[in-house]
Amino acid sequence: AEKYMSLRAASRGFGTCPNAGLVWLHPFRTVALILAPWFPLKDQTGYYFAKFAFYAKYGSTCISSVTLSGSIPTLWIADAQAIKTVASESTIFQKDVEAYEALNIYGQNMVGTEGADWKRHRRVANPAFNDQRIRLDRDSARRKRVVEEMNTKLNTDSSLTIDATEDLVQVTLLVIASAGFGRRASWQEDSAGAPPPGHTRAFRAAVSSALARLFTRVLTPQWVWALSTRVRLPLLGPALVETRESFDALRAHMLDLISLARAWVVGGKVGAWTRALRNLVEANMTQADDVHHKKLTDDELLSNIFTFLLAGHETSAHSLSFAVAMLALYPTSNRHIRRDAQGLADGCPTPPRLRPTRNTCPSCNTRSQHSKKQSASSRPSRGSARSRTPTAPDRAPLRPGRTGDIRGATPFTVPVKQGSIVVIDILALHMNPMYWGADAAEFKPARFIDTEGYRWPRDAFFAFSGGARSCIGQRFALAESVCALAMIVRSYTVCLPDHLQGKPLEEQKRVLLRWKPGVTITPTDCVVRLRRRT
Ligand code: HEM
Numbered sequence: 092a093e094k095y096m097s098l099r100a101a102s103r104g105f106g107t108c109p110n111a112g113l114v115w116l117h118p119f120r121t122v123a124l125i126l127a128p129w130f131p132l133k134d135q136t137g138y139y140f141a142k143f144a145f146y147a148k149y150g151s152t153c154i155s156s157v158t159l160s161g162s163i164p165t166l167w168i169a170d171a172q173a174i175k176t177v178a179s180e181s182t183i184f185q186k187d188v189e190a191y192e193a194l195n196i197y198g199q200n201m202v203g204t205e206g207a208d209w210k211r212h213r214r215v216a217n218p219a220f221n222d223q224r225i226r227l228d229r230d231s232a233r234r235k236r237v238v239e240e241m242n243t244k245l246n247t248d249s250s251l252t253i254d255a256t257e258d259l260v261q262v263t264l265l266v267i268a269s270a271g272f273g274r275r276a277s278w279q280e281d282s283a284g285a286p287p288p289g290h291t292r293a294f295r296a297a298v299s300s301a302l303a304r305l306f307t308r309v310l311t312p313q314w315v316w317a318l319s320t321r322v323r324l325p326l327l328g329p330a331l332v333e334t335r336e337s338f339d340a341l342r343a344h345m346l347d348l349i350s351l352a353r354a355w356v357v358g359g360k361v362g363a364w365t366r367a368l369r370n371l372v373e374a375n376m377t378q379a380d381d382v383h384h385k386k387l388t389d390d391e392l393l394s395n396i397f398t399f400l401l402a403g404h405e406t407s408a409h410s411l412s413f414a415v416a417m418l419a420l421y422p423t424s425n426r427h428i429r430r431d432a433q434g435l436a437d438g439c440p441t442p443p444r445l446r447p448t449r450n451t452c453p454s455c456n457t458r459s460q461h462s463k464k465q466s467a468s469s470r471p472s473r474g475s476a477r478s479r480t481p482t483a484p485d486r487a488p489l490r491p492g493r494t495g496d497i498r499g500a501t502p503f504t505v506p507v508k509q510g511s512i513v514v515i516d517i518l519a520l521h522m523n524p525m526y527w528g529a530d531a532a533e534f535k536p537a538r539f540i541d542t543e544g545y546r547w548p549r550d551a552f553f554a555f556s557g558g559a560r561s562c563i564g565q566r567f568a569l570a571e572s573v574c575a576l577a578m579i580v581r582s583y584t585v586c587l588p589d590h591l592q593g594k595p596l597e598e599q600k601r602v603l604l605r606w607k608p609g610v611t612i613t614p615t616d617c618v619v620r621l622r623r624r625t
Contacts, residue, residue, distance in 0.1 A: 104164070113136065115135070145167070152173070169519035197342065199394060219366040263405075263571065264294075280293065302610070409606075416614070420534070515553065526550075585620075603617055
């Protein structure tokens with residue numbers, strides 16, 4: 092009875108906002124993410140693949156619910172205005188840092204902190220991203236090599252069927268490791284190659300095995316983890332050993348980068364290595380304790396490198412996979428995009444024209460944007476988590492628009508109680524017909540091109556989040572996507588794999604665009620055929 096009363100109390104007080112009842116699991120906890128492919132079920136609140144369906148069902152861009160465990164009032168929003176308010180009112184709506192615990196394995200970092208700590212991390216990293224020194228164009232020789240290596244790998248035949256995600260993960264990892272951390276290694280060294288001296292795994296193997304074990308590590312209670320170092324635990328033993336070895340192997344690679352960078356700092360070398368790593372390492376080495384609030388501990392340094400490696404490659408690779416899938420599904424887009432890409436030196440935008448959101452290769456750009464919207468290659472895959480701070484005034488009003496008849500949406504205000512979870516539902520926002528029209532789910536890259544009578548709805552595009560906590564790597568990711576797409580279409584025609592040829596478009600889409608929730612939205616069947624262009 093007590094539980095019932097607390098659930099009832101939690102579900103009240105959302106004003107006229109429709110109530111969708113119970114959410115069985117806290118939507119931003121690791122367990123929920125692991126169970127996501129199977130649970131909640133299709134008709135239950137919080138179903139991962141619902142896109143805009145729930146909002147359409149309740150006729151509202153804002154839905155309230157309550158979590159079973161903890162009786163936490165939970166608000167789901169797919170409304171551009173409300174999302175903007177939540178993202179910009181950072182003293183009222185704070186990031187739910189527990190949602191990012193998976194990234195805190197090596198220590199605290201920019202993604203999983205709030206308040207003064209977050210500011211410190213962001214202040215250290217910002218200059219590298221703001222002044223665009225962490226740019227692909229600076230490293231065009233390196234960039235070319237990555238693509239040449241990819242070409243060599245693919246060049247076994249004039250036509251080849253590949254798992255695009257697998258190869259693009261390799262490309263984006265090489266790019267972030269090189270552009271962000273000055274790591275110069277070849278495709279071969281990083282994949283099939285034997286571990287370099289002093290290491291137990293090759294770099295790519297270390298990164299991917301650590302990522303694959305992320306949830307095991309997070310879900311293992313600290314005391315079990317500590318115990319597993321001393322005794323061999325039945326059942327869990329092998330999994331924990333593999334997890335430990337994976338994270339140790341990655342740590343060893345990151346420590347290599349750090350010690351090289353430290354030597355450079357001590358030797359006063361500048362220019363030969365990247366700004367991103369230098370900023371982090373200098374903040375760790377500074378003696379001026381917190382003078383400019385720019386000090387990082389050893390753990391924080393390691394953890395930020397881990398976060399940048401993860402955030403900097405997986406999301407980009409996954410969104411690029413969706414873009415490549417679109418090329419296979421819509422052959423005419425291959426032609427448009429190739430025409431644009433021909434005009435680019437090296438197949439990439441070059442400085443000072445590196446404005447990935449405009450001008451350079453508009454087709455690559457619109458496809459790249461489109462893939463981020465359509466497949467909402469947003470991270471984390473649940474959307475973004477905020478919680479109402481207990482300190483700010485009692486009820487923060489949010490003004491979302493009601494759908495119903497989409498055109499005649501009537502605005503209403505939702506009072507958000509302290510302690511509520513607010514789910515910024517990026518995928519639903521990207522499918523909201525109020526902004527994207529009744530065909531929001533269709534492949535229409537042109538919707539990202541302004542015309543005389545049309546300006547595309549910037550506020551309803553949230554793939555990189557917004558406000559102070561927006562993605563620090565947005566420009567980098569967009570530049571990288573445009574480069575990669577341009578280079579692929581210059582060398583190859585992207586086609587459907589044999590098993591999908593001749594099938595209805597809906598079925599082809601269902602297979603190629605299939606994804607599962609993970610740390611980021613993860614494509615599962617992006618198999619395409621590449622035909623080398625003669
Ligand atoms: C297609 C590529 C990418 C997408 C769609 C993307 C998306 C996002 C989103 C939605 C957030 C907000 C997360 C949240 O609120 O929970 C975010 C934050 C972040 N992203 Fe990205 N990202 C991409 C690429 C990158 C790259 C290339 C880097 C680094 C080089 C990066 C580094 C970060 C970091 C460090 C944060 C945390 C920022 C903060 O909390 O202050 N991302 N990203």
